[in-house]
Amino acid sequence: DIQMTQSPSSLSASVGDRVTITCRASQSIISFLNWYQQKPSKAPKLLIYAASTLQSGVPSRFTGGGSGTDFTLTINSLQPEDFATYYCQQSYTSPWTFGQGTEVEIK
Amino acid sequence: EVQLLESGGGWVQPGGSLRLSCAASGFTFSSYAMSWVRQAPGKGVEWVSAVSGTGNSIDYADSVKGRFTISRDNSKSTLYLQMNSLRAEDSAVYYCAKDRVRYSSGPDAFDIWGQGTMVTVSS
Numbered sequence: 320d321i322q323m324t325q326s327p328s329s330l331s332a333s334v335g336d337r338v339t340i341t342c343r344a345s346q347s348i349i350s351f352l353n354w355y356q357q358k359p360s361k362a363p364k365l366l367i368y369a370a371s372t373l374q375s376g377v378p379s380r381f382t383g384g385g386s387g388t389d390f391t392l393t394i395n396s397l398q399p400e401d402f403a404t405y406y407c408q409q410s411y412t413s414p415w416t417f418g419q420g421t422e423v424e425i426k
Numbered sequence: 427e428v429q430l431l432e433s434g435g436g437w438v439q440p441g442g443s444l445r446l447s448c449a450a451s452g453f454t455f456s457s458y459a460m461s462w463v464r465q466a467p468g469k470g471v472e473w474v475s476a477v478s479g480t481g482n483s484i485d486y487a488d489s490v491k492g493r494f495t496i497s498r499d500n501s502k503s504t505l506y507l508q509m510n511s512l513r514a515e516d517s518a519v520y521y522c523a524k525d526r527v528r529y530s531s532g533p534d535a536f537d538i539w540g541q542g543t544m545v546t547v548s549s
Contacts, residue, residue, distance in 0.1 A: 353535040355471075362521050362539035363471060374537065406471055408535075414487045415461075415473040415533050 321345050321409050325418035331426040336397045340421045342390045342407035351411035354383055354392045357420075358403045366405075367392065397423075428452035428538050430522050435543030442512050442547070448505040448522030448540055455503035456480070459525040461533055462496060462507045464518035465542075474520070475507065476533050483531060490516075512547045519544050 322345040332338050342352065350370040355363035365374045367383035370390055380395040394401055402425050407418040434446040446462070461476040475486045475496040484496055495508040505522050520543050523536035 355536075357471075362542055363536070364539070365526070365535055365537045368526060368535035368537075374535075408471075408473075410532075410534050413476075413485050413532065415476070417471045417473070419470045 320414055321348060321412065321416055323407055323409055323416050323418040325405075325407055325421045327421060328419065329422040329424060331424045332397050333426045334397055334399060336426075338394045338397055338423060340392045340405055340407075340423075342385075342392070342418050344388045344390075344409055344411075347387045348409045348411035350386050351409055352383075352385070352390045353408045353410060354381075355406045355408065356401075356403045357406065363406060368410075394423075399425075428524070430524065430538055430540035432520065432522055432540040432543040435520060435545045437546045437548065438512055439549050440513060440547055443508070443510045444512065444545060446507040446509065446520055446522075446543060446545075448507075450503045450505065450522075450524070453524070453538075455498075456500040457528045459483075459530055459533060460498060460505045461523045461525070461536060462494075462505075463521045463523050463536065463539075464516075464545075465521070466515075466518040469518075472518075473533070476525075477505070478531060479529060485532070509545070512545075514547050517545060517547045 352370045354367040357363040371383045431449045462474040493511045524538040526537040527534040
């Protein structure tokens with residue numbers, strides 16, 4: 320199975336900050352990497368697919384990058400509604416595995 | 427509006443069975459692969475099972491293989507998960523999720539999720 324490791328596990332940031340979350344795959348997944356946002360008691364929401372393509376309706380302050388084994392999710396100018404947990408997920412091969420999550424908290 | 431609505435969760439004793447349903451609306455159900463994804467309380471997200479749009483291609487996580495069965499009824503736009511031999515570690519919120527891409531052989535990205543249904547396995 321491909322292991323997905325996110326860092327950090329949690330971070331504290333202020334409104335307006337730029338935040339970067341890293342996701343590392345245990346083997347190359349080319350660009351088959353998706354990012355989700357989850358708020359408490361809600362289902363995850365797709366933000367970015369294929370490593371860098373913004374899902375329809377997602378604000379442009381979210382950007383994804385990377386390829387191979389190393390990927391990033393950057394949130395430019397953090398907004399109050401962005402405080403949530405973020406997950407990466409590989410769609411390269413079954414089983415379709417998720418990272419352990421990164422919780423973005425208010426400083 | 428594209429929507430997924432799960433039902434069928436509840437409390438069951440270890441070794442018991444439950445059948446989850448996911449009613450879809452707002453899109454051509456038969457054109458999309460569908461998955462079940464679960465999340466134990468306070469834990470991360472785990473993919474459980476996927477089925478292609480036709481139902482001919484099915485896949486399971488090792489943790490549920492041989493105990494869970496995914497199926498779909500395209501005439502009813504409904505996805506199912508039959509869960510047998512349930513264990514305490516199966517306790518979780520179960521989400522159904524739609525694949526982003528039409529006619530894909532396997533999950534690409536999960537672009538629509540239901541609200542989830544809670545399954546509790548406990549004596």
